[in-house]
Amino acid sequence: MWTLDCSNHGDSAILNQDILPDKFVWTDYSRDILQLIDEAKIQKPIIGIGHSLGGTCMLMTEIIRPGTFDSILVIEPGLKPTTLELFEFKDTTITNRRDRWPNREAAHANFNKNKFFQSWDPEMISLYVQYGLYELPSGEVTLKCPKAQEFCTFYDINERHSTFHQMSKIQCPILFVVGNRSNFDCQDLALHKMSQCQRSELISIDAGHLVPMEKPTQVAYAIEYFARKFWKNNNSLQKNQSEGNNVRSVLAML
Numbered sequence: 001m002w003t004l005d006c007s008n009h010g011d012s013a014i015l016n017q018d019i020l021p022d023k024f025v026w027t028d029y030s031r032d033i034l035q036l037i038d039e040a041k042i043q044k045p046i047i048g049i050g051h052s053l054g055g056t057c058m059l060m061t062e063i064i065r066p067g068t069f070d071s072i073l074v075i076e077p078g079l080k081p082t083t084l085e086l087f088e089f090k091d092t093t094i095t096n097r098r099d100r101w102p103n104r105e106a107a108h109a110n111f112n113k114n115k116f117f118q119s120w121d122p123e124m125i126s127l128y129v130q131y132g133l134y135e136l137p138s139g140e141v142t143l144k145c146p147k148a149q150e151f152c153t154f155y156d157i158n159e160r161h162s163t164f165h166q167m168s169k170i171q172c173p174i175l176f177v178v179g180n181r182s183n184f185d186c187q188d189l190a191l192h193k194m195s196q197c198q199r200s201e202l203i204s205i206d207a208g209h210l211v212p213m214e215k216p217t218q219v220a221y222a223i224e225y226f227a228r229k230f231w232k233n234n235n236s237l238q239k240n241q242s243e244g245n246n247v248r249s250v251l252a253m254l
Contacts, residue, residue: 004036006053008149014134017146024152026053026159030060037068045070045234047227051212052076052184053153056160059174063166071230072170073223075177076184076209079164079193094151099143100136104129107141124213167196174200175226177219179207 005012006029008020037046048058048069055074062069101107108129111117117125133141167174174197194200203222207214 002036002040002042004033006057007032008153009145010131011144013144013146013149020146020149022148022152024149024156026057026156027060027064029053029057030064033057033061034065034068045230047230048072049223050074050077052078052209056163059167059170060159060163062170062172063163066169066171069172070234071173071175071226073175073177073226075211075219076179076182077176077193078184079160079167081161081164081192094147097147099147100140101133101142102140104133104141107133119208120210120213121216124216128213164193164196167193168198171198173230175222176200176202177211177222178202178204179209179211179214180204181207182209182211184209 007013007016008024013020033048036042046069048061049072050056050058052075055077056079058069058072058074059077059079062072098110101110108125111125111129120128132144134144135141176194191202194202203225205211205215205218205222207218212219
């Protein structure tokens with residue numbers, strides 16, 4: 001299994017903090033995915049998995065270079081047709097967010113009281129505190145993804161519109177996982193996305209947009225279901241396995 005952080009998220013954001021541009025281009029992330037696959041010589045079959053930005057960029061990657069993935073699982077991808085409004089959010093939601101705490105314990109306590117995190121699985125909050133924050137020279141902790149970078153990530157609208165209208169080019173199976181209480185990807189829009197694809201199906205989970213953080217176990221079951229179905233339907237892979245060839249599925253997760 002291979003995982004990677006977007007250039008302005010997680011440990012990548014710390015590594016790149018002195019060179020991050022003020023504008024974020026979603027297709028750059030897709031090209032980073034391709035570079036990882038090429039540089040690491042990741043062998044097929046590959047199942048691409050991503051949430052929100054990550055899911056959208058998995059689809060973009062397959063459009064940029066068809067045949068990269070053997071199947072794709074996307075959770076609440078940020079795609080909408082030009083005739084529909086994009087997910088509405090207030091700029092101040094991000095810019096006014098607190099981003100420093102005296103230590104991880106204080107951050108954890110703050111998150112537990114914050115309405116935004118009330119729907120999260122408790123273990124996911126703990127993991128976010130452990131891996132989503134880093135310590136400053138002052139001893140305080142802050143977000144690995146700077147607020148300014150999170151803010152600019154939302155504004156590459158054209159690429160998301162373009163990807164929506166090019167999904168019909170994707171030939172591999174796609175599983176859409178959506179939250180039935182999401183204000184980002186309502187059921188009708190999810191079905192509209194499916195209608196653009198050649199081979200797709202939908203799983204709805206009782207959650208909001210942040211499905212992996214709210215219902216991680218159910219998301220894991222969805223991944224297991226999709227992976228098992230892929231192996232079952234790919235008779236040639238089963239044949240190669242029975243002959244002792246080194247064939248394995250690699251999950252590229254974002």
